[in-house]
Each structure stands twice: as C-alpha cells, then as structure tokens.
Amino acid sequence: MTVTGADLDPACPGQYFTDSFWLMPPLEQLTVEKFLGGCQERGITHVIPTRDGELLYFARNRHYLAGHGIWVLVSAPEAVETCLDKLEFYRRLSRAGFPVIPTAERISEVNSDRLVVKERYGAGGKQIGLNLTWEEAARHATGLSAPVFQPYIQGEEISADLYVDRQGRTKGVILRTRDLVVNGEAQVSTTFRDPRLEELCAALAGELGLYGHAVFQFFRDEEGAYHLIEANPRFGGASTLSIAAGLESFYWFLLETIGGDLDAHLFQRRGEKRLVRYPADLIFDYER
Known part of the structure; x- marks a missing residue:
C-alpha cells in the first residue's frame, strides 16, 4: 500500500511524509471526471478528506467515485451540510433533545451576559469572537458574512x-x-x-x-x-x-x-x- 498526498500548494510540507504527491488545482476547478482520472493515473483507490472545505465535494460525488472503484471516507451530503451549518446544527439537535449550545442569528435571542460570535458556515475557529460583551459582539459581527451568536460557556x-x-x-x-x-x-x-x-x-x-x-x-x-x-x-x-x-x-x-x-x-x-x-x-x- 502507498500513500499519496494531495494539495494545491507546491510547497506543502505534507508532501515529504507521503510516498508520492499530487499537486492539484482547487476542487472547485476540478470536475469529478477529472478527479477520477487523476486517481486512476496514480493508482489511488481510497480517499480520506481532512479539511472542511472539501467535504461537500466528496460527499456529493461519493457514489459516482465508488462506481469506479474509488472509495471516499465521507458522510452523506445532508449530514455534512448539517454539521457545517451551525444554526441548522443547533436547531436539528435541540429539537431532538441533545445538549447543544444555543445558537441564534439575532443577538437579542441569546440569554447571556457574555457572548461568542462566529461564522454560521464552515470551520468553527475562523474569525471567532470569544467572551464578548453585547456591544463587542455586535461590533465583531459586522466583520462576518453570516454571523451567529451563542452564550459564552466556561468549562x-x-x-x-x-x-x-x-x-x-x-x-x-x-x-x-x-x-x-x-x-x-x-x-x-x-x-x-x-x-x-x-x-x-x-x-x-x-x-x-x-x-x-x-x-x-x-x-x-x-x-x-x-x-x-x-x-x-x-x-x-x-x-x-x-x-x-x-x-x-x-x-x-x-x-x-x-x-x-x-x-x-x-x-x-x-x-x-x-x-x-x-x-x-x-x-x-x-x-x-
């Protein structure tokens, strides 16, 4: 078995820890047919996504790839979409009775003196504002494209x-x-x-x-x-x-x-x- 690393950065340090390296274009510029061809050229049979930004691409194409002998370790698109959307994630799990942190689009809906502000979609740590006052939270939200608000919980x-x-x-x-x-x-x-x-x-x-x-x-x-x-x-x-x-x-x-x-x-x-x-x-x- 060999391991092929793939990245769009030619200086990616990870290439030195794999058997081979695939310098590829961004996934949004790569049709699934071209991705399949690249895998077949390199003898790749299994794909393991490691970044939030690529999960939906592989989730939506997993059946097509599997039909050509390329297996992807990824959940169904609906599951990925829910996990990447913090508001839908809260709504879905709170309705089912799970102890998920309350999340709202409007700051007025959060019952807390200290707040967390983050982007609704994608990786949770990007441009996050922690332990903010209401005034600080409102100001921080102006720099986000789709902000959501949560109570600040210590633990x-x-x-x-x-x-x-x-x-x-x-x-x-x-x-x-x-x-x-x-x-x-x-x-x-x-x-x-x-x-x-x-x-x-x-x-x-x-x-x-x-x-x-x-x-x-x-x-x-x-x-x-x-x-x-x-x-x-x-x-x-x-x-x-x-x-x-x-x-x-x-x-x-x-x-x-x-x-x-x-x-x-x-x-x-x-x-x-x-x-x-x-x-x-x-x-x-x-x-x-």
Whole structure:
C-alpha cells in the first residue's frame, strides 16, 4: 500500500511524509471526471478528506467515485451540510433533545451576559469572537458574512473521536481532554472514559446520520454537564491519539470497502494515552 498526498500548494510540507504527491488545482476547478482520472493515473483507490472545505465535494460525488472503484471516507451530503451549518446544527439537535449550545442569528435571542460570535458556515475557529460583551459582539459581527451568536460557556474542552460503520452503528468512541489548545488545535490531549458521554456520542452520530470517522467537541462545566459545540465529520488534528488508543478508523474503512465483516474485529482500547504535538526537524539527502 502507498500513500499519496494531495494539495494545491507546491510547497506543502505534507508532501515529504507521503510516498508520492499530487499537486492539484482547487476542487472547485476540478470536475469529478477529472478527479477520477487523476486517481486512476496514480493508482489511488481510497480517499480520506481532512479539511472542511472539501467535504461537500466528496460527499456529493461519493457514489459516482465508488462506481469506479474509488472509495471516499465521507458522510452523506445532508449530514455534512448539517454539521457545517451551525444554526441548522443547533436547531436539528435541540429539537431532538441533545445538549447543544444555543445558537441564534439575532443577538437579542441569546440569554447571556457574555457572548461568542462566529461564522454560521464552515470551520468553527475562523474569525471567532470569544467572551464578548453585547456591544463587542455586535461590533465583531459586522466583520462576518453570516454571523451567529451563542452564550459564552466556561468549562473544560473535550473531544470525542468515533467511527460509524455503513449500517450506522458506532463501532467505538475515544474521549480525550484538550489540555493545551493552540490556534484551535489540541497540542496536548489525554484520553479518558465516561460511558454516559460515549453513549451520547453514539446517539448524536445516529441522529446526524454520520458515516466513518467524526469528531465531536464539548465543554464540560463545573457540574460535570456536557455542552455540545460542534461536529466535524472528518479526522481531527489530534485524532491520531484516538487511533493509537484503539480506534482503528483507517483499518475499518479499508475493511468495509472490500466487504469485510467489522463484527469480527472488536474495538479494543489500549489503555489511556496522552498526545503531545511538537515541531520536529526532518532531514534527508537531497540532490538538485
């Protein structure tokens, strides 16, 4: 098996950690037919999206690609659209009784002295305003294209990695505290157990109709209650910790695409683990 990295940036550092590199145009300039041809030229049979901006492209084209032997680890378009739309995400899950953080288009609808302001669509950390007064929140919102408002909730940041099989069953859940967060990414993260939260994650995945690997983000307040922030239907930056702890998402995905029986491969935790992400030097022989 070989791994091909793909990016539109010719200086992408990730190319040095893959077997080959595909310098490709932006997806909005790439028809699915051309993408298929590029995969076939390079012997690519499985695609794993890692960025919010590419999820809908692959979700909408997953059946076409599968019909030509290219399997994509992505949820259905409806599930992806719900996860990327923070207002619809709140409305859908609150109606179903899940503890999702209230979200509104109008600041007057938020019952809190301190507010969070963010873009309604896309990645949650972009241009976010945290712990703002009403005046600050209103001013911050003028710089966003489609702002939504939430109450500011203090608590411990929690991530949950999970894998959902093709029958909609949650194969496994790994919970981890986000002990140190830098620019929205967990630099230090530690696994832990909480059966009630693991069950909640499985129920959330079922309600949203997710498939494959997903990451839920929560706050845990002083009373131990969990508040759902968002769902990312893809791998997260620190999801490698959950894989090391026993969540075999890559293997399960590959196994399902060849008709393997996931029930014969039990989810087995490998004890509690801690992840520390840090810069490192890669040095290799090079000839111009």
